Amino acid sequence: MTTKLLTALLLGTSILGSAGMAYAQDATLNIESWRGDDLAIWKDKLIPAFEAKNPGIKVVFAPSAPTEYDAALGAKLAAGSAGDLITCRPFDKSLELFKKGNLADLSALPGMENFSPVAKSAWQTDDGKATFCVPMASVIHGFIYNKDAFDQLGIKVPETRDEFFAALDKIKADGTYIPMAMGTKDLWEAATMGYQNIGPNYWKGEDGRTALIKGEQKLT
Template structure:
């Protein structure tokens, strides 16, 4: 009888008395204020009993640290998920709850869900949250001063760079050539989709229908080679921090950029964005809209029910709008319609209506073996832009390495 009365009392308690704090593993080290000041107050209108505590790890250490915590049963209730292979490995190891039947998944398009599904698409293990978009930022005041327009074709792009170089007052193109991931991700993978036609070329590479040393990939590397006269003296010494500083202080006219950098420049410089130029007027445009962030539930969490309810809220239109406006440059992957307050973020999101989008070339399948495609692409893209290797040499080396372990390319050879 006493046990029955105790349960009656518990069930009659207000929800905020039965509160639970969910711990979230994340590489977003600056997001605690975002949750406390912006997202949690909105969340509490729906789930007043749920609080969020972040357990952040810097991005370079996140994968190894997270796996160690999961293996030691010391990880939080929620896992911010990398796309594709890293999170797939966690699911296959039994660390992530199967979300295949999660009702909120209906709010996300197939391409968004595919980043957190098994290879066959039979199981889904993370809820899509956000993508990031890649392109170019330009200094609006410098462009006005030099009477320049944002370029839409490659010919216009190089004409703009040359005009800025001849003027002599500004760095034409800020590129962190010291940091090879920047050259690869924001250089080669930024301009490349216009050459290999986005998803068509990416899937052709995955299926072994086209080798990496074929014309479109070599041509993209060759354009990267042509950037060298415009990225400043001693480019091998120019770090990401330096290029961000140069653009923020108005010393550089254009910077290769990802949308995640929008907050770094907002309020410091008058800037806007343009998408990667096309070959000639009338050509279809392409850009990288990369599935960057999902969220999963730790299968060892003692609070799975509360975590499930949180994910239901995170699949809503309310969260999509709140998150995308609170973190300019991270775009909800949901089908919900919403407006963005940041003008540069809104401009970049509008490319979805103008151009075809794709994801980064090596995100899926191609970096599972050794030598990993992404690691090679980082190193060798840098060699091309610094002029120490030719585009043809680099393309041949990457193709040979890929064919050495990746079945579809081995068979294509």
């Protein structure tokens, strides 16, 4: 099978939407993903449900370690041994794969019209003319707070940016707790919370990204 067959985002469940496609009997579809945490649900629920409705098609979900996924996938694509279904990172990582010819243009894939422009924006070319991954899941970002610390210092859960900073200032002034901590060992934490969650609110999302690429704005 070609690695350009279909691509999926995050949970990779777009394979369930491909039942109407024509495959040779006794074909095997291999799914690339970094979501090892989802292995049980794929093996126990998703794959059995798909294979029951599609006899002759065997599905193999073979995730790589999250911190090794990009390098492992790149090596497999270069060697021509990558899976048939590829879980896509958002934005430039997958755009780079598309420009190299590793991902197919799925703009005309049946069902794509059901996704909003926002849902597809992280897996499109800058001009929006080509969509190369199927949006199948989204993630909510946020901060976990220490309820005991808030109760002890008389802090209410902040609802605005100003209240959030005021809470951090109060915690810092007290000195008992660290105001805010974020792990960086696996790298995705800083990317997710910094560049994909907090940052876009300050550089106006896509406007800031394109301005940075054009050299019209600096990341400071």
